[in-house]
Amino acid sequence: MIHTSKLTKTFTVKKEKIQAVKGVDIDVERGELVAFLGPNGAGKSTTLRMLTTLLAPTSGTARVAGVDVIADPAGVRSRIGYIGQGNGGGHSYRVIDELIMQGRFYGMNTSDARARAEQLLKSLELEDLKKRTVIKLSGGQRRRMDVALGLMHSPTLLFLDEPSTGMDPQNRANLWEHIMRMRHEHGTTIVLTTHYLEEADTMSERVIVIDHGEIIADNTAGRLKAELAGDLLAVEVSAAAAPEVRGLLGRAAAAGELEETAYDCETFL
Numbered sequence: 075m076i077h078t079s080k081l082t083k084t085f086t087v088k089k090e091k092i093q094a095v096k097g098v099d100i101d102v103e104r105g106e107l108v109a110f111l112g113p114n115g116a117g118k119s120t121t122l123r124m125l126t127t128l129l130a131p132t133s134g135t136a137r138v139a140g141v142d143v144i145a146d147p148a149g150v151r152s153r154i155g156y157i158g159q160g161n162g163g164g165h166s167y168r169v170i171d172e173l174i175m176q177g178r179f180y181g182m183n184t185s186d187a188r189a190r191a192e193q194l195l196k197s198l199e200l201e202d203l204k205k206r207t208v209i210k211l212s213g214g215q216r217r218r219m220d221v222a223l224g225l226m227h228s229p230t231l232l233f234l235d236e237p238s239t240g241m242d243p244q245n246r247a248n249l250w251e252h253i254m255r256m257r258h259e260h261g262t263t264i265v266l267t268t269h270y271l272e273e274a275d276t277m278s279e280r281v282i283v284i285d286h287g288e289i290i291a292d293n294t295a296g297r298l299k300a301e302l303a304g305d306l307l308a309v310e311v312s313a314a315a316a317p318e319v320r321g322l323l324g325r326a327a328a329a330g331e332l333e334e335t336a337y338d339c340e341t342f343l
């Protein structure tokens with residue numbers, strides 16, 4: 075569903091080059107649910123924006139839903155749904171009208187768009203709010219409407235950029251329940267970005283960890299935890315106490331309670 079090779083994005087700001095994405099190779103199969111996890115500025119959104127044709131790559135290639143993002147960006151856009159970090163809907167329109175308008179943008183006739191909108195409003199539990207103007211929705215309701223907007227044209231691949239940022243835990247869980255149900259009902263492939271480790275862990279089958287524009291890990295959440303988890307205990311002691319502490323650590327290591335690594339703490343003592 076997604077295949078990238080050495081995908082790179084470099085921004086130039088006042089002659090300074092910012093390497094936001096440094097040659098990433100990504101493969102996502104049909105039906106997968108994948109989270110891009112990483113800290114602020116890691117390059118998650120830039121990667122997503124290249125995959126959704128909002129940004130042109132500096133170098134490298136990407137095929138999304140079987141279409142090359144550079145050769146045929148319109149072809150990519152017709153096949154995908156994208157829910158960005160900001161809210162998509164206008165403020166002064168009614169929810170139902172927003173959805174129908176979105177369908178019309180994608181070439182649906184009004185009656186098909188209305189039928190699809192009604193179906194999504196039901197699935198996302200927004201039916202009672204369909205005549206409300208968008209500005210009057212709560213944050214959680216608004217985000218659910220964004221999901222409906224992204225699904226209007228029945229894309230096979232849905233991108234969500236930080237879908238639950240700023241939501242309280244209850245609304246976040248509720249949004250996730252809806253997204254998972256949509257996925258179950260329509261078999262949609264989902265790629266999302268998140269800062270929340272627990273979200274990536276519980277909701278995604280696969281986690282791609284991005285840092286400083288590079289992929290530093292790519293595995294199931296369970297395997298990543300098994301490989302990377304572990305406690306690191308840093309203990310600072312005075313020089314006078316060092317021999318005694320070293321003796322204690324030595325006895326613990328001999329009893330198999332500690333694993334010795336090559337890291338030399340001497341310099342800190």
Ligand SMILES: Nc1ncnc2c1ncn2[C@@H]1O[C@H](COP(=O)(O)OP(=O)(O)OP(=O)(O)O)[C@@H](O)[C@H]1O
Pocket residue numbers: 085086087092093094112113114115116117118119120121269
């Ligand atoms: N339009 C732009 N012009 C210049 N630099 C940019 C632009 N967009 C992003 N960057 C820089 O590229 C790097 C990656 O940003 P990006 O938004 O992709 O990170 P992110 O992982 O999505 O972060 P966040 O979680 O905060 O959204 C950052 O250093 C950012 O400042």
